[in-house]
Amino acid sequence: MPHSSNPxxxxxxxxxxRTVLAGGAGFAAAIAGLSLLARQAQAAPQPRPHVVYILxxxxxxxxxxxRGSDIHTPHLDRLAAEGATLSQxxxxxxxxxxxxxxxxxxxxxxxxxxxxxxxxxxxxxxxTDEYLLPQALQQAGYKTALVxxxxxxxxxxxxxxxxxxxxxxxxxxxxxxxxxxxxxxxVTDWYRDNDLLVEDGYDTELFGAEAVRRIGTHDxxxxxxxxxxxxAPHTPYQAPQRYLDLYPRIEDPSRRAYAAMITAMxxxxxxxxxxxEARGMRDDTLLIFHSDNGGTRSRMFVGEGAxxxxxxxxxxxxxxxxxxxxxxxxxxxxxxxxxxxxxxxxVDAVIHVVDMLPTLGALAxxxxxxxxxxxxxxxxxxxLEGQDGRTGLVYNIEPTQGAVxxxxxxxxxxxxxxxxxxxxxxxxxxGETRDVSAAHxxxxxxxxTEVVKLAQSMxxxxxxxTALKATLSAPLATPSAALYDLGSHDD
Numbered sequence: 001m002p003h004s005s006n007p008x009x010x011x012x013x014x015x016x017x018r019t020v021l022a023g024g025a026g027f028a029a030a031i032a033g034l035s036l037l038a039r040q041a042q043a044a045p046q047p048r049p050h051v052v053y054i055l056x057x058x059x060x061x062x063x064x065x066x067r068g069s070d071i072h073t074p075h076l077d078r079l080a081a082e083g084a085t086l087s088q089x090x091x092x093x094x095x096x097x098x099x100x101x102x103x104x105x106x107x108x109x110x111x112x113x114x115x116x117x118x119x120x121x122x123x124x125x126x127x128t129d130e131y132l133l134p135q136a137l138q139q140a141g142y143k144t145a146l147v148x149x150x151x152x153x154x155x156x157x158x159x160x161x162x163x164x165x166x167x168x169x170x171x172x173x174x175x176x177x178x179x180x181x182x183x184x185x186x187v188t189d190w191y192r193d194n195d196l197l198v199e200d201g202y203d204t205e206l207f208g209a210e211a212v213r214r215i216g217t218h219d220x221x222x223x224x225x226x227x228x229x230x231x232a233p234h235t236p237y238q239a240p241q242r243y244l245d246l247y248p249r250i251e252d253p254s255r256r257a258y259a260a261m262i263t264a265m266x267x268x269x270x271x272x273x274x275x276x277e278a279r280g281m282r283d284d285t286l287l288i289f290h291s292d293n294g295g296t297r298s299r300m301f302v303g304e305g306a307x308x309x310x311x312x313x314x315x316x317x318x319x320x321x322x323x324x325x326x327x328x329x330x331x332x333x334x335x336x337x338x339x340x341x342x343x344x345x346x347v348d349a350v351i352h353v354v355d356m357l358p359t360l361g362a363l364a365x366x367x368x369x370x371x372x373x374x375x376x377x378x379x380x381x382x383x384l385e386g387q388d389g390r391t392g393l394v395y396n397i398e399p400t401q402g403a404v405x406x407x408x409x410x411x412x413x414x415x416x417x418x419x420x421x422x423x424x425x426x427x428x429x430x431g432e433t434r435d436v437s438a439a440h441x442x443x444x445x446x447x448x449t450e451v452v453k454l455a456q457s458m459x460x461x462x463x464x465x466t467a468l469k470a471t472l473s474a475p476l477a478t479p480s481a482a483l484y485d486l487g488s489h490d491d
Contacts, residue, residue, distance in 0.1 A: 054287065056289070056290070056291040057095065075266050084335060089333075095293060098292040103133050105133070122155065140366040144165060144168070169192070170192050177190075203232075243261070269289070286336070297320055297321030299311070325395045347383060347386065351382065393405050399415070404454075409426075409440075423443065
């Protein structure tokens with residue numbers, strides 16, 4: 001190797017051997033120190049955010065301001081403008097299955113909650129051997145609170161929120177209550193922790209006030225997981241007069257009340273944001289908002305109480321709504337907001353509610369080894385960096401029907417007689433207006449095989465046992481009443 005021409009390397013002007021060795025040792029020590037600091041910096045835990053997870057109940061895909069609705073949602077609109085709107089966020093088509101998927105990170109077909117919802121007379125619940133999101137976050141040092149609707153088991157206390165990882169619970173256990181009386185079928189369903197509670201007030205406002213109270217008394221140095229599960233805008237369509245008065249031009253009473261319920265919920269979300277800001281927690285809080293399923297477009301899925309008039313939710317431009325496997329029942333309005341971490345804009349990645357447990361678990365540094373095999377993926381790269389989401393998903397699998405997605409291809413298989421197969425290319429036809437199954441027989445066969453494989457491994461739906469028991473013990477029904485229950489009544 002040729003010598004350097006730098007004069008400092010010549011013997012006459014160069015340093016002594018001792019100096020060189022000493023300098024080399026110092027340089028090596030410096031490098032070692034820098035390496036150690038780098039390893040320490042790499043190993044240092046990242047700040048864990050507070051998580052406020054807000055769930056609406058039967059909210060239409062199009063029924064918020066940032067989707068172009070005339071319904072006033074200024075606080076959600078601001079969160080959407082400053083955060084990420086989730087254009088392909090999926091849930092299960094009904095309430096109980098979605099909440100179960102959120103809590104477990106697993107499709108409800110794995111544990112028998114894939115069909116229907118837990119009815120008021122149901123004696124089953126989310127299996128107690130499932131490891132839930134609040135349990136994982138609790139073990140990771142989070143304070144956990146559920147304010148709002150549970151709907152994952154009410155007949156036995158072992159299914160209740162306080163027994164499933166929540167340090168605090170306030171709200172109803174069942175799926176549908178009178179929003180002022182807090183009753184289901186005349187029975188009070190309103191709890192603080194494990195204690196029945198009787199109090200006055202509109203449930204949406206009570207939920208908001210309790211959430212603000214939780215935040216106001218929380219020590220910001222401890223990470224918080226606040227699951228705020230509104231009952232709005234689920235039936236019955238009810239709202240205080242001051243919210244109804246905001247919509248004098250809406251003549252239909254159901255749509256007027258529906259719009260008022262959404263605005264009331266939005267107002268409470270604004271108060272939650274104010275509470276986070278007042279507590280100095282806002283910049284350190286990841287807020288996720290979405291509906292538990294699409295808005296209700298069929299009377300079969302309005303709930304346990306009758307509703308007159310036109311059903312008001314809109315899922316435009318998506319097809320159908322709650323209870324169906326079409327996009328209107330399963331693709332929901334949603335957003336994610338985390339100041340200075342999640343860039344503003346639209347995230348087009350395909351995300352399913354089962355992805356939330358592994359995603360939040362990763363942020364929290366939670367140990368998920370107690371979870372059974374997860375169906376969810378960590379979608380932080382999609383939220384933070386705009387990367388792709390999942391390449392496929394399972395809409396649902398049950399004995400009568402199933403639907404899966406691979407890329408942009410979606411297969412819906414209605415297995416009841418007469419059977420029907422539909423294939424849609426969601427990239428070209430998100431409204432599912434063109435069934436192209438006849439043009440792609442090989443793809444249809446592949447996706448059908450996937451559905452059958454999933455069906456062979458699914459747990460039997462728990463809903464069927466309860467439904468059969470209720471039917472066999474019910475009083476004689478008139479033909480008109482039976483038609484009404486089937487959703488075929490014309491009012």
